Amino acid sequence: MRVPAALLMIIALSACVSTGDQAPQPVPPANLGSTQAAPPVPPAPIPAALPPGYTRHITYRDGRFTLPDGSIVPADPNGGFTISTGAYIPPDGAGGIILPNGARCISDSARGYFCP
Template structure:
């Protein structure tokens, strides 16, 4: 009986000890990039369009760009991003969308 109590206490204490082996998950290259303060995200909506920072939804076109609600064209930059009508480049976010300055 006494030996059983010792085993139970030892097992309980061992379960409370922190593990010295740490396993970290590898980062996925396709993980969505965080947006820094002041940046805006153009998100892919999963059905062939993009959700703009103001909530408007626009259709993607075969060239990889899209047309804004005001008629201005957003063109692909050839490096996975797009160029806004004001000349600013939006970088790919890893989830088929873009992060813009």
């Protein structure tokens, strides 16, 4: 009676042990999103209702501002940003920003600004 019990034990254990002949399954790559560059955003037309001289446009997209000279700077959570000179451009609390020269830029209603 001991032989059949031992035989059953061997069969049961052999079913639990991997033979090593199985090939590992490939792991799919992580979803990193699109790796293509975003298409350029055409400049918004300047509305006719702007005050005279407000011809420069700062645009906002994907957490960054594109300045009139083409440079791109990250937006901070408060709505301001730091320019290449190190100067911080703060929001003015009324929907605009104040430039280092004291000029006030007004909102373009798309998180960007029109500046003199």
